[in-house]
Amino acid sequence: MKAVKITEGIYCLPVNLESYKLFEGMWPMPNGISINSYIVQGEQTALIDLLEDVGDKPADFDAEMASIGINAAGIDYLILNHMEPDHTSWLPVFHARNPAMKIFLTGKAKQLLKDFCGIDNNVEVIKDGDTLDLGKGKVLTFYETPNIHWPETMMTYESSSGTLFACDAFGSYGTLNNVYFDDQLSTSQHDFFINEALRYYANIVSSFSTFVSKGIQRLSALDIKVIAPSHGIIWRENPQAIIDSYTRFAGYLNGPAEAEVTVIWSSMYGNTEKLVNNIVQGVRSAGLPVHVHRVPDDHVGLILASAWKSSGIILGMPTYEYEMFPPMAWVLDMFRRKKIWNKKVLRFGSAGWSGGAQRELDQLTEKLKWEFIEPIEWKGAPTDIELDLALKQGRLLADKVKEFCAT
């Protein structure tokens, strides 16, 4: 791969991680992900963010540097917007090639740099609003944006081009293959990256949505012409599109999200499964879109995106040994961790000799600000009574969602 020119003196160095890898060791990436570093050249040269030390990816990065006639010795400044190892685990190797380069980072990143990379020399801790003049009109300004999504995070803005190097913010899953900018995307590719941004957001960023909203508000005074994230497509034709998407995603925390319903169901012997079709029909009869996921077949990383975006959640879950069916318990615990808040919720599910799933569900979700409607619970196989109720309660939940979204 070659470096991708954004404008005179500014280049993106994207490296693709393919789909075999789990991001953060747990999130499936069916479409892979790119890790984007950036070069800004004035009289002096800055490298913004780095990459993970995985497979032959550092060799790809070296080739991209070479394509614009740069190597490690030519880097005067390394800007570390974020210390997570997908951007820094190759840093010890790279740094050893040029220990004289000066590293700019936040105060909280300094300790992380030492802990993760063993580096503590030639380090300059920035204060919010500090600038670095590279010459030839290229000036970098640093903005502290804590908790998007680690406590040490910052963003870097190059004023002559209006480029915001946002690191994880405004990022998405999806590799970059010969298409790097939003203006090169077809409509379906554009939708693809917005959907991949949502899944990335729900997996990685959602717990920090309050900080995302604050950060976007704070950066709104900047004249942003290009959003250059550390994952995914570069937004230069319409940067507002990804800013608006992230603003919307962050707003889902307090709801309402979209007028949609996500059905997540699991079944041991098919008795809970027997209600799924009627539940879905009930929701559809109100005209709402429905996303259906079976657990444990679908990974929670995929389920989180539709749950984050939906104002309504329906859980099909039997009781298992007096408690929730364990694969669903894992999904719901992830909902708690990722702050799937402010939803309208229905649960249905069978039990053998005793119930108990609803009781544990109520306890687990008591801080999630969920409003439940009457659950559908039965012992053994469902009868026509439960099948009829599934239609009615599916419809009722959908009507609640519509009412919520109309507020």
Ligand code: FEO
């Ligand atoms: Fe792309 Fe939080 O690292």
